[in-house]
Amino acid sequence: MIFCRFTDIGKGNSTAGIYLPHLIIKSQHISTTSRQCPESVLSLFVLTLLLVPNKVLGQFSDQSLTNTTQAFTQAQIVPDVLSSFNPAALLGVEFTDPSTNQSVNVTPGILLSMEQTMKEPQFFLTANVTIPSTIPYVLVIIDPDAPMPQNNTESQFRHMLGGDFHVDNSSKLVNTSAALSDFVNPTPPTGSDPHRYVILAFIQPADFNSTGPELVNASTPRNNFNLTTFGEAVNLGSPIAGTYFLTGPSSNSSASSTSPASSTSSAATSSGVGRSLKAHGIGLKATWGLTLGLVMYALS
Template sequence: MRLTTVFASSCLLAISGARGVQHRAEFQPPNAGLVTRASTAGTAATDWVRAAFYAAKIVPDILPSFEPTRMLKVNFTNPELDYPTVIIEPGVLLTHNQTKYMPQFSISNFTESDAEQTYVIIQIDPDAPTPQDPWASQIRHYMGTNYTADVEVESDLLLKNISVPIGDWVRPNPPAGSDPHRYIVLLYPQPENFTAESVAPFYNSSSSILNFNLTEFTEATGLGMPVAGTYFLTAPDA
């Protein structure tokens, strides 16, 4: 499978563009060779993501603060395209077709303890229907629980989830005429008491995806702050 080089088209002034992906992932046995990945290089990477969130006004518009300690990778694959796979970096502009199918999630700069951790992943759109008039925001595009370590893929820890999501994944679909939307993906350590049943009074499968409030939800459910995150941009098809 060929992996495409993705060039960022971002609102970030401090970030010139996304770096291309040029390698093929090879799977290893589950939990094989898990070692401590957190390092000075990892800290530099998380500092870069933090700066991207502030530059894109995700902080304070969506999050009151953001201090990531892990790198979340989001991998979109559409086999219908000539270059089917992209791994996003903060601020990259993706086409509508590139985000057609639910992505795969992984963690880089991980530690051995991450292999035992359970995670929640939430994706939202704060720019609906348009960034200039986001009256429907936030749109809840995904809320999945019980993510755990699957296998180590090169230097990344692939995450898997076999439970039913609290909120099914909804494909990015900004309306015609809109500027690109920010789509924010966040990774949270999952508290032991965080289950579909425990959060049902605040959000469940029958809840509207419109006007979701991430801050209110995390405070009400005790989810806390994300340890990793990223975001991408998607515009309507021309």
């Protein structure tokens, strides 16, 4: 645990502090110098304070973040895959339908056909704060319903696992190294109910490129993968973003199906005051969550 102490400008007392990785702000009065706090942490902390008022009501959708969180609970991804899910950013996923060459955007819970999910998708990451292009991310796609939800004896099936994804100037996550597990398209067997395909983004640990391949490589079976066990072994931490889609056998899939969490409630859109308050409440929480991850990466 790291403790950073700041000086109260108004009183000259060293009463303000931040505990990392758990953020506890004891005072809003901070000085620009500190002998007990690494300069990189202080700089990023102050930068975040400057960014929050400008970004919290920007293009980032807090309602979409809330929808995603609720969708994970409704689909029982929490607790089937994750013990909890508190995303700080939005993960966009875009497939290309090979039959039409049209883009297919994933919204949480959307039902897609096997044909639509045949090619590896593109990934995008957006948040309330500017995401540095130097920070690497780990992406994983798993199926907790293999071989079928009625009898998931091969859960979890690892459809993709890779690191060294970086955000470019269009928010796209671009990979700069070979994946530990290349993308394998969904192929739920005949007679199966639609499967949940869960896509998660993590801030990459500093030693992931050495620890990851020791546990997952080309010879590692894809079935019976355990994301929690793997994450603990490589210090992956909690996901900062995620989404999921459904795919069943050809007769069960439909491109016209929509996500149960894609609509915005009338209560959230009817009042500008209510919307602003909600944006500040949720947006600040999301901002701190992502910022802490970036801080810890900088310190690693």
